[in-house]
Amino acid sequence: YRYPFTTCTNCGPRFTIIHALPYDRPNTSMKEFTMCELCREEYEDPTNRRFHAQPIACPACGPRVEFWDTAGTPLGFREEAIDRAVRVLRDGKILAVKGLGGFHLMVDARNQDAVLRLRERKHREEKPLALMMPTMESVTALCHVSPLEERLLHSPEAPIVLLLRKRRTGIEALREDIADAVAPENPYLGVMLPYTPLHHILAAAAGCPLVATSGNMTDEPICTDEREAVERLRGIADLFLVHDRPIVRYVDDSVVRVMMGRELVMRRARGYAPLPVSLSSRVSDAIAVGAHFKNTVAVSNGQNIFVSQHIGDLDTPQSLESFRSTLKDLRSLFDVHPARVIADMHPDYLSTQEAQASGLPVSTVQHHHAHVASCMAENQLEGTVLGVAWDGTGLGSDGTIWGGEFLRSTPFTYHRVASFRTFPLPGGEQAIKEPRRAALGMLFEMMGEAAFDDDMLLPVGAFTPAELVTLRQMLKKRINSPLTSSAGRIFDGVASIIGLRQRMSFEG
Ligand SMILES: [Zn+2]
Ligand SMILES: [Zn+2]
Structure with a gap:
């Protein structure tokens, strides 16, 4: 009971522990653990649910958890390690947890100071942080959950599901809730349920929503090895909960959302890849x-x-x-x-x-033909289709930047039948992080230089006079201002013009 590495044939690790096919124990990172007598009996008994469960293990013969400080010195083992890890979370400290496909950084999601400290150390400004909730009831208390969303949360893949937050009013709004810093000004929360025995034990013992974000510095891959994690995460995590079952390859948590009644996978990783x-x-x-x-x-x-x-x-x-x-x-x-x-x-x-x-x-x-062709393959469409690829940016065959394309396509050929009117992007790639640049390009395309004289236009007001002089020259002389038909940049430009956002630090 409460052993964090119990599995059966229907659940448990696979892609993250396998070195080679076929999927047999000697080909996995479980080969280092020799089965004890009791485990072997279950493994060899065709009537047992752990018959040929490759990662079968028990406290006597399997992996164990340890609790480490930032020097990698063990401070506790097994049950004691978990108890101490829970206390760390309750104290508002940052815990690095070795999981299935890598490390998580965890904090108590109700603790604003703890969440802010995590953001600061991880160099992650505003992008929402994922939550691991202890129970389905705690999810429905916080978010609207449709039957399909509930099924996804409970599925063996157990992805992060983007859910619409409930608006709290009156006395309810005063209830202990998720810290604002988890998903600032965002109507959605990324939520998952515990998906390994270790997560179940940890979440149940903590009894509160936990921030569970990937264990890395922003823009770097997630850590998998505990020694490497101590090196790379010691500036972020206060303490470590690790185990000795090696992770063969890193796999992030998958992210899905339900759109038009269908599951849409936004980040395809654990459980899907x-x-x-x-x-x-x-x-x-x-x-x-x-x-x-x-x-x-x-x-x-x-x-x-x-x-x-x-x-x-x-x-x-x-x-x-x-x-x-x-x-x-x-x-x-x-x-x-x-x-x-x-x-x-x-x-x-x-x-x-x-x-x-x-x-x-x-x-x-071509980037957007690839989008259309892969969509055809995924949905088993054959023959000729009209593919609509609305995207950020991708190089087009005419040298401009495409991204709002209507392509009559087969898997091997395409013809661009329509696209959005093009406009210049002053600063090129820089415009991806600054919607005000896309807006200025759109306004210049429509109004010419007159756009610069109207300081009632919010994108114009968002630049200093000196910047405007430079941008005006760039647009007039077409310097570093590639033309684009990107739908993503149109959305950005409109967001800037109506005053929603002039700069941004993440997509989503
Ligand atoms: Zn199972
Ligand atoms: Zn055993």
Whole structure:
């Protein structure tokens, strides 16, 4: 009872502990733990629910938890480790917890000071933090939950589900609630239920909503190894709850939301990756390296396309490293011998450059055609479709930045039948973080230089006079002001014009 590594054949770790296929214990990170007599009996008994449960373990023979300080010195073991970890959370301290696919950073979600300290140390300004709630009742007390959302929360995949917060009024608003710093000014909360025995024990003992955000510095991959975690997270976490079952590969929590009555996966990772997309016919072995932002990679084998877990933006040496290791990992796991590499046609993407350096023949694909074709594969559509790709940005075949495209497509060809009217983006990439730049570009496209003379326009008022002089020259002379038809930038521009937001630090 209360052993944090109990599993059966229907639940428990798989992708995060497997070194090679087939899925047998000697091929997993459980090979280091020799089964005791009692575990072996269950494992070999066809009538037992743990018959051939590869990660079977018990307190006598399996992994154990430890409680560490920031020097990596053990301060407690097993039950005592968990008790001390719970006290850390109650005291408003930051706890790093080794879980299934990596580390979480956890704090009491009701404690505003603790949440602010976590944000400051993790360098995460405003982007909402995910919550792990102790029970479904505690979720429904806080958020509107539809039957489908409830099913997703309870599913074996146990993703983070984006839920609409309930508005509290009157005396209810005074009740002990989630700290404002968890999701500032955001009508949604990202919520999950405990999904491993360790999380269940921890959440039940803490008895309160916990912030459970990935254990990393913003923009870096999540930590998996406890020694590495102590190095990388000691500036963030006050204490560590770790265990000795190795994590073979990092996998983030998945994020889903329900839209128009359907599950929409926004970050495909734990529980979903690397489940394949199946095609109606075989394709030759190939690897696909993905785009620059929110990167994932994929490999094909026969009729299956295996899509990796979410890797992230390829902006840091660490994320490039995990891009490389994930690709290598998928190739060996699914025994793929690629004849070619498929890359985005944008030559500056690190993923494209990696493809060029691979030594294999490279085929390039237009960003939005790739969106449409993958949507076709996922929904098993064949023939010709009208694909509508509304996106942030991707390089178009005419050299402008696309992102609001209507493409008549087959899996292999496309024709751009319509798109939004283009406008310049002063500062190029910088405009992604500054909606006021997209707005200024739109206004310039419609009004010409007259836009600069109307300081009642909120985007114009959002710049200093000196900045406006520079921007005016940039737009007039088309310096570093690429043309775009991106729907994402149109939404940004409108948000700026109506005074909603002039700059932003995250997407979502
Ligand atoms: Zn089970
Ligand atoms: Zn045992």
